[in-house]
Amino acid sequence: MSGNLGECEFVIEDGLGQIEMLDAEIGAWTYVDHAGARGRARQLDQSAERGPLYGMSVGVKDIIDVAGMPTTYGSDIYAGNIATQDAACVALARAAGAVIIGKTSTTELAGPHPAKTRNPQNPEHTPGGSSSGSAAAVAAGMVRIAMGTQTAGSVIRPAAYCGVVGFKPTFGLVPRNGVKLQSDTLDTVGVFARTVDDAAHWYTAMIGARASPLPLIGKGALRILLVSNLMERAEVDMSVAIAEGAEALTAAGLRVREVRLPEAFDVAQLDQRIIQLAEMSRLYASEHRHFRDQLSDELVALLDEGAAIPADKYQAALARTDAARKQVALLFADCDAMLMPSATGAAPKGLSSTGDPVFNRLASTLHLPAVNIPVYRSKKRMPLGLQLVGARLQDEKLLAIAKRVIELLRNNTHD
Amino acid sequence: MSGNLGECEFVIEDGLGQIEMLDAEIGAWTYVDHAGARGRARQLDQSAERGPLYGMSVGVKDIIDVAGMPTTYGSDIYAGNIATQDAACVALARAAGAVIIGKTSTTELAGPHPAKTRNPQNPEHTPGGSSSGSAAAVAAGMVRIAMGTQTAGSVIRPAAYCGVVGFKPTFGLVPRNGVKLQSDTLDTVGVFARTVDDAAHWYTAMIGARASPLPLIGKGALRILLVSNLMERAEVDMSVAIAEGAEALTAAGLRVREVRLPEAFDVAQLDQRIIQLAEMSRLYASEHRHFRDQLSDELVALLDEGAAIPADKYQAALARTDAARKQVALLFADCDAMLMPSATGAAPKGLSSTGDPVFNRLASTLHLPAVNIPVYRSKKRMPLGLQLVGARLQDEKLLAIAKRVIELLRNNTHD
Numbered sequence: 001m002s003g004n005l006g007e008c009e010f011v012i013e014d015g016l017g018q019i020e021m022l023d024a025e026i027g028a029w030t031y032v033d034h035a036g037a038r039g040r041a042r043q044l045d046q047s048a049e050r051g052p053l054y055g056m057s058v059g060v061k062d063i064i065d066v067a068g069m070p071t072t073y074g075s076d077i078y079a080g081n082i083a084t085q086d087a088a089c090v091a092l093a094r095a096a097g098a099v100i101i102g103k104t105s106t107t108e109l110a111g112p113h114p115a116k117t118r119n120p121q122n123p124e125h126t127p128g129g130s131s132s133g134s135a136a137a138v139a140a141g142m143v144r145i146a147m148g149t150q151t152a153g154s155v156i157r158p159a160a161y162c163g164v165v166g167f168k169p170t171f172g173l174v175p176r177n178g179v180k181l182q183s184d185t186l187d188t189v190g191v192f193a194r195t196v197d198d199a200a201h202w203y204t205a206m207i208g209a210r211a212s213p214l215p216l217i218g219k220g221a222l223r224i225l226l227v228s229n230l231m232e233r234a235e236v237d238m239s240v241a242i243a244e245g246a247e248a249l250t251a252a253g254l255r256v257r258e259v260r261l262p263e264a265f266d267v268a269q270l271d272q273r274i275i276q277l278a279e280m281s282r283l284y285a286s287e288h289r290h291f292r293d294q295l296s297d298e299l300v301a302l303l304d305e306g307a308a309i310p311a312d313k314y315q316a317a318l319a320r321t322d323a324a325r326k327q328v329a330l331l332f333a334d335c336d337a338m339l340m341p342s343a344t345g346a347a348p349k350g351l352s353s354t355g356d357p358v359f360n361r362l363a364s365t366l367h368l369p370a371v372n373i374p375v376y377r378s379k380k381r382m383p384l385g386l387q388l389v390g391a392r393l394q395d396e397k398l399l400a401i402a403k404r405v406i407e408l409l410r411n412n413t414h415d
Numbered sequence: 416m417s418g419n420l421g422e423c424e425f426v427i428e429d430g431l432g433q434i435e436m437l438d439a440e441i442g443a444w445t446y447v448d449h450a451g452a453r454g455r456a457r458q459l460d461q462s463a464e465r466g467p468l469y470g471m472s473v474g475v476k477d478i479i480d481v482a483g484m485p486t487t488y489g490s491d492i493y494a495g496n497i498a499t500q501d502a503a504c505v506a507l508a509r510a511a512g513a514v515i516i517g518k519t520s521t522t523e524l525a526g527p528h529p530a531k532t533r534n535p536q537n538p539e540h541t542p543g544g545s546s547s548g549s550a551a552a553v554a555a556g557m558v559r560i561a562m563g564t565q566t567a568g569s570v571i572r573p574a575a576y577c578g579v580v581g582f583k584p585t586f587g588l589v590p591r592n593g594v595k596l597q598s599d600t601l602d603t604v605g606v607f608a609r610t611v612d613d614a615a616h617w618y619t620a621m622i623g624a625r626a627s628p629l630p631l632i633g634k635g636a637l638r639i640l641l642v643s644n645l646m647e648r649a650e651v652d653m654s655v656a657i658a659e660g661a662e663a664l665t666a667a668g669l670r671v672r673e674v675r676l677p678e679a680f681d682v683a684q685l686d687q688r689i690i691q692l693a694e695m696s697r698l699y700a701s702e703h704r705h706f707r708d709q710l711s712d713e714l715v716a717l718l719d720e721g722a723a724i725p726a727d728k729y730q731a732a733l734a735r736t737d738a739a740r741k742q743v744a745l746l747f748a749d750c751d752a753m754l755m756p757s758a759t760g761a762a763p764k765g766l767s768s769t770g771d772p773v774f775n776r777l778a779s780t781l782h783l784p785a786v787n788i789p790v791y792r793s794k795k796r797m798p799l800g801l802q803l804v805g806a807r808l809q810d811e812k813l814l815a816i817a818k819r820v821i822e823l824l825r826n827n828t829h830d
Contacts, residue, residue, distance in 0.1 A: 067701070081499055091700035172600045172733075175697040185587045208697055209726040282590040282623055285506035286482070311624040315808050318587075322807075326741055392737075393730050 006045025059146035087178025104133030128158030129354030153360025160385025235345030281306030342385030421460025502593025519548030543573030544769030568775025575800025650760030696721030757800030
């Protein structure tokens with residue numbers, strides 16, 4: 001069936017074919033390097049090296065540099081800008097055997113102004129953002145994995161909307177050279193994948209570890225905290241999915257306990273927005289000060305709002321968040337993971353907004369790893385994502401739990 | 416005397432003249448934008464805006480982008496690379512009224528391989544590194560302030576060696592877009608200046624605050640912890656300077672108490688190197704993997720060492736450091752600042768090494784603000800820097816303390 005193609009080449013051709021067929025409608029890509037991808041696949045087919053991402057096709061959010069490809073950050077300001085160097089995460093992916101396919105659409109400077117991308121599950125719905133193209137490209141079968149970034153909810157939410165696994169690691173573990181920062185203290189490079197194992201392979205490559213299977217989870221029953229904070233913001237479909245998931249996990253022997261986290265975490269969630277906007281206005285100082293006329297009205301409004309946040313208000317938010325980070329570590333003494341929605345519901349209809357990150361801010365601001373669990377669907381058959389949040393630096397444990405939870409919930413659904 | 420020159424223009428011409436006269440020997444600069452600096456000065460002379468850096472000449476370490484100028488990172492790999500956008504800290508400095516003079520020499524990729532720069536205090540001695548040119552440019556009177564970065568000790572140590580004020584803020588406050596990262600969890604943009612007030616003006620611009628005088632320090636006696644850890648690494652001249660400083664501050668009414676910090680802080684100091692090397696090997700993945708032959712042997716050795724650090728060893732160092740960061744916050748409940756050397760002694764003779772950052776690692780890894788106090792000199796008349804370290808997010812308080820301490824010590828010395 002593959003004719004004279006090698007194994008890697010065959011896989012890459014398959015993905016390129018999918019892009020050819022679907023991307024005019026989906027708009028997941030800003031740049032596809034057909035020749036480079038094919039050449040790399042042929043090279044890998046002839047090589048004996050087998051890294052953790054061997055032969056895997058990878059899409060890269062267009063705020064992350066790939067040498068020789070345009071980086072446009074979803075903004076006309078950067079028309080014609082060609083990266084001279086790979087971002088560190090891209091170089092690590094290549095070194096692990098990946099095939100870089102190209103650049104995926106991002107909202108303007110990873111902000112609120114949408115990308116051209118449509119949701120492969122239903123093109124009338126948003127794919128979420130800001131890592132819109134990365135989520136859509138994986139959901140549409142165009143690439144095996146894709147990299148994105150999360151400041152508030154830009155990995156977990158689009159993963160939920162598009163129905164794929166999304167993984168945002170512990171803050172700080174994935175190197176950010178060559179990644180445009182929006183919030184220095186929050187931005188985390190994450191990944192979209194169809195399986196938790198693929199996300200784990202990517203993580204292994206990013207932290208420079210050797211390929212190894214996910215850890216076995218201990219013999220005792222997994223302890224899951226079902227977080228009730230903010231549930232008034234969830235749509236009915238999502239509340240049903242969370243309840244159904246909690247019930248199924250309990251039936252499977254996990255110890256699921258519903259809790260309302262202390263008020264400090266509600267404050268931390270609100271502080272996340274203050275921190276993000278204050279830092280964004282400074283990290284985007286060049287665009288804000290020198291290229292204001294070329295920015296969308298939505299982004300300018302946020303940058304102006306961020307620049308107007310007094311320094312003491314920002315620093316008070318940082319100090320409170322420091323305290324909340326210490327406090328959450330204590331919660332994980334009694335639980336293995338927290339369970340909450342990945343979004344308020346399924347992907348909203350329309351392309352003018354990428355949706356609400358309210359359920360994503362907490363893991364982002366507490367620097368905790370999070371995974372989207374793509375099992376359930378809404379009444380209208382759109383994906384509904386559940387979110388598992390783990391303890392800081394316990395990324396592999398969280399991935400192992402996510403894998404088990406997906407297996408348990410899939411066995412339990414009638415979808 | 417200034418002929419037809421405006422005030423800003425006059426100041427800028429003066430600095431450019433100093434560069435013209437001295438830089439062939441000092442080697443502080445990799446690029447000087449004479450025309451741009453003059454044009455900007457004329458523009459400021461005609462403007463009514465008065466930001467906190469109004470008319471100040473600024474040098475920028477050559478790992479930080481300035482639009483239209485080369486960024487070479489002290490490495491041939493980047494020959495011909497021109498930045499298309501200002502780094503965020505540069506855009507903020509411009510918006511505050513600064514005149515960007517050009518790019519200052521850095522060690523290769525801010526690593527161990529020295530820059531061409533010589534110490535203006537004595538050209539046979541190292542200026543320190545990695546922000547070698549920034550320290551030297553300020554010390555030689557070429558610019559009013561200069562920006563650098565610190566991962567272990569690359570701001571405080573060269574400031575000490577060159578005899579200028581150096582200020583490394585709390586980690587995370589100065590935006591890092593357009594700054595090449597060496598360690599994502601440690602790198603902090605800092606500043607070299609001749610006065611604490613100038614450093615404070617720069618800080619004001621970086622955090623997007625309005626210009627305001629330094630806070631008044633409380634009425635009670637300042638409480639200073641004199642840190643005895645590592646003092647066996649200090650040279651005799653430095654031990655004498657520290658003792659003399661502590662005595663003078665006590666005589667002036669400050670409460671100086673000598674302490675040995677708990678062992679966790681000795682471990683944190685050692686962990687800093689593990690974290691730095693592990694992160695550097697990943698952040699420089701592109702250079703390490705794609706351009707190994709163009710790197711110095713010293714840097715390759717460190718990158719290889721970093722890449723060989725097992726992920727669990729790195730993460731254990733991070734976790735211990737987390738705990739030390741929490742623990743140090745408690746120490747600051749009982750003190751206003753810590754006092755320790757900025758370096759083991761005065762700048763070593765020779766240009767093959769930029770000196771030892773052993774006294775700088777602690778403030779770097781604990782994310783604390785630090786200031787070099789340039790008051791004392793060695794027997795051979797080279798600067799000996801004392802270091803004040805403040806509590807996280809108490810940057811303005813630390814600057815106010817540093818200003819007072821410099822005044823007190825200057826009144827007390829016979830230099």
